[in-house]
Amino acid sequence: MADRNLSVTTEFILLGLTDDPALNTVLSVLFFFLYVITVAGNLWIILIILATAQLHSPKYFFLSHLAFLDFCYSSVFLPKMLINHLLGQKTISYHGCLLQYSFVNLFLTAECFLLAAMAYDRYLAVCSPLHYRGLMTPTFCIYLVSASYLLGCANSLTHLRSLLKLTFCGPNAIDHYFCDIPLLFQLSCSDTRHSEILFIVLSGATSVITFLIVISSYLGILITVLKIHSARGSYKALSTCASHLTVVTLFYGTVISTYMGTSSSFPRDLEKIISVFYTLLLPVLNLVIYSMRNREAKEAMRRMIKRKVFSQ
Template sequence: MADRNLSVITEFILLGLTDDPVLNTALSVLFLLIYIITVLGNLWIILIISATSQLHSPKYFFLSHLAFLDFCYSSVFLPKILINYLLGQKTISYHGCLLQYSFVNMFLTAECFLLAAMAYDRYLAICHPLHYRGLMTPTFCICLVSASYLLGCTNSLTHLRSLLNLTFCGPNAIDHYFCDIPLLFHLSCSDTRHSELLFMVLSGATSIATFLIVVSSYLGILITVLKKYSSRGSYKALSTCASHLTVVTLFYGTVISTYLGTSSSFPQDTEKILSVFYTLFLPVLNLLIYSVRNKEAKEAMRRMIKRKVFSQ
């Protein structure tokens, strides 16, 4: 019976953000621009960091991986959205849907842990400057990043296994622009209580654990700055954390609101808007925050552009 039910659903319909064809056309153009900016901008950041010896530090090592995650994250669903809009279709295969969510979950989880690692890096740099180089070694940095990816993969595979145990026998319309797991639970004709509990526990543990690391790191930074630095020194020390703190606030604010609230906390349209913010706009904001507000990154960009111009 389970096999027969599974064979009924071979694809899902992604309803997207709106049924208005004119608005869909405008959104497809906007999403294409966002995707081009995200891809080129994040690849540009990775190139600058790898090519500039002055940026070969833990801070920029983590930033290059954040740019890589944003690039991968956007590439999971934006091309599919654009193809669906351009071809006038809204379908995604059953296995494609599960894989799409799995990759979104993997990159989202990895970014949570990477942001926590970046907060810890700033804590060591400001609170323990004399021991910073000895503590934040290249090997330790690689271990932190590897752990972020490994935890992302583990979390994703756990959810994928849970989803594969569910049966889908109709309806198959997902009121969203990508395959989001709470909506898949609603469409399943299986008992989803175990899967939903697993989702809440893993999502809650990931969000709360990484958020506590970030908060405790910045509390430590604030206490140290107020105790040891003058007003001018305090401003300079805190300004080095401003970019990361802005990204963390935006990221956790939208993700926690979307996934840790109950399904009735927001109307579906509000959840879509929150999803648009953290899936489409946040990678672009990360790019702008870390490049426009970062003096070292801007200086490295200027030097690279000058070398390219004068070498021709």
């Protein structure tokens, strides 16, 4: 026991995406530009929504928080990965690793519940248009967003408490570019069965509950749309949901594939590619889907740019 205590792990090594230094440099440059686009784009969307009175509606209130979560999510691990590359190192401290996963888990869980809240918002907008403003009040919107963050914090703290009980005293190389909990289980020299069951139960409950809310909301929307005899009316109803439905499909598809693959026979390289999609590319795609394909957002952007140009 004394020897084991002396060899307790104080840092981990993040092996990253590839062992090829040249390819690693190319990917780091690419990820840097993706991060700049994510940060600038999402902060720009938040600014536009806050500054434009026409966008002070439940739909854009939720969108501003989705942009904030995407910004935070990317900022948890990408700066560390880029700094490690610039300094020629791959290490992360023990506490830094646990905190990195905790924040990833917090923002990922919060985004799951926020997307479910956005689906419910679209359901009320399409299925109960006359009562929409009375049901989706500003206070109710704040409750939904607050619940998303609180559930994210609760889930994250539960996992962190479980991880702090584990001992790491052997290999410390994580075959990934950020600290992911299934890989930490593999490195622990403690009995991880309780922690793994907790991870499966909480992750499964979060995924199933939010996915059911999304599915039931869109089934209600589909039933309502099928009752609309006008083609123009059907198109208008569906167009209000197109952006959100696209984001939800991409988000759940990649996240579920990642965590199903982690416990199955997925090749590690394929897991990393899927992880890159939902951690780095999805925030950029969300930005494109909600801004470039949204007429109201584009009009607000044009008006703000014109005001800035002509005010000089």
